[in-house]
Amino acid sequence: MVDGVSIWLCSLERLAAQADAYAPFLNTEERRRADRFHCARDRHRFVIGRAVLRLILGEVVGELPTQIMLGYGAYGKPYLLNQPASEDLRFNLAHAAGVAIYAVARGREVGIDLEDVRPLSDAAAIAERFFAPVEVAAFRTVLGTADEALAFFNAWTRKEAFLKALGDGLARPLDSFAVSLLPGDEPRFLWIDGDRVACWHLHAWQPCPGYVAALVMPTRPAATAAEDPPAAPGPPPPYPRL
Numbered sequence: 001m002v003d004g005v006s007i008w009l010c011s012l013e014r015l016a017a018q019a020d021a022y023a024p025f026l027n028t029e030e031r032r033r034a035d036r037f038h039c040a041r042d043r044h045r046f047v048i049g050r051a052v053l054r055l056i057l058g059e060v061v062g063e064l065p066t067q068i069m070l071g072y073g074a075y076g077k078p079y080l081l082n083q084p085a086s087e088d089l090r091f092n093l094a095h096a097a098g099v100a101i102y103a104v105a106r107g108r109e110v111g112i113d114l115e116d117v118r119p120l121s122d123a124a125a126i127a128e129r130f131f132a133p134v135e136v137a138a139f140r141t142v143l144g145t146a147d148e149a150l151a152f153f154n155a156w157t158r159k160e161a162f163l164k165a166l167g168d169g170l171a172r173p174l175d176s177f178a179v180s181l182l183p184g185d186e187p188r189f190l191w192i193d194g195d196r197v198a199c200w201h202l203h204a205w206q207p208c209p210g211y212v213a214a215l216v217m218p219t220r221p222a223a224t225a226a227e228d229p230p231a232a233p234g235p236p237p238p239y240p241r242l
């Protein structure tokens with residue numbers, strides 16, 4: 001694993017029955033957001049996921065979970081508001097099919113993604129439309145084989161973790177960088193338009209059976225997007241929705 005980052009994995013499914021006990025950890029706005037879920041299962045997952053985030057951040061900064069204050073970047077990336085400047089904690093999270101994953105790092109941006117590996121009828125079409133040519137070529141070699149779904153979600157999670165590390169990177173085209181994706185190949189960036197692959201760590205693993213996760217962080221604090229002037233939100237390029 002990359003030095004200087006802590007990871008938590010949580011089964012939202014297993015804790016769903018205790019959603020009412022977790023709800024008091026949320027602030028008013030989060031409770032309103034929870035109330036907007038029509039489906040009880042999704043509401044419970046949101047409540048647990050948000051409460052666990054607050055418990056984790058509270059533990060790390062030594063505050064009560066209810067005292068954690070979150071801000072949001074131009075493209076929705078959450079960040080910690082009330083922390084001593086010396087702490088400089090950054091975090092990111094992802095959820096998929098009843099599981100949540102959290103990453104907290106000090107002094108460096110972090111992006112994390114998680115997916116449950118499943119067959120997708122339009123995987124090939126999504127890859128052809130959105131992935132970089134070298135990724136499309138690699139993906140074609142496993143089309144129709146037992147490796148297809150894993151290869152697709154390897155690419156998806158690695159690419160999304162990079163965009164989430166950038167924070168404002170949702171404005172970056174998905175084919176402006178490439179990752180390895182074939183099962184058995186070392187997880188790595190193949191190239192990044194306008195940046196050096198050596199500036200970024202990519203870690204990918206199976207956090208629990210049936211899921212893949214990816215974590216991306218700059219190798220040095222100087223490479224963080226957070227030190228750049230905030231990007232004005234422009235229209236995002238088209239992205240696939242799973």
Ligand SMILES: CC(C)(COP(=O)(O)OP(=O)(O)OC[C@H]1O[C@@H](n2cnc3c(N)ncnc32)[C@H](O)[C@@H]1OP(=O)(O)O)[C@@H](O)C(=O)NCCC(=O)NCCS
Pocket residue numbers: 049075076077078092093094095096111112113114155156157159160163164165166167168169170174239240241
């Ligand atoms: C914002 C986005 C990255 C969230 O992804 P998702 O798959 O819907 O959800 P995930 O479980 O991965 O992550 C959700 C969490 O990401 C965080 N998040 C939201 N916007 C973010 C941003 N701009 N940057 C980083 N993290 C962000 C939030 O904490 C959110 O959880 P919350 O709503 O419970 O607070 C996604 O909706 C998006 O727009 N992606 C476009 C890029 C894309 O299509 N990539 C495909 C890769 S091939």
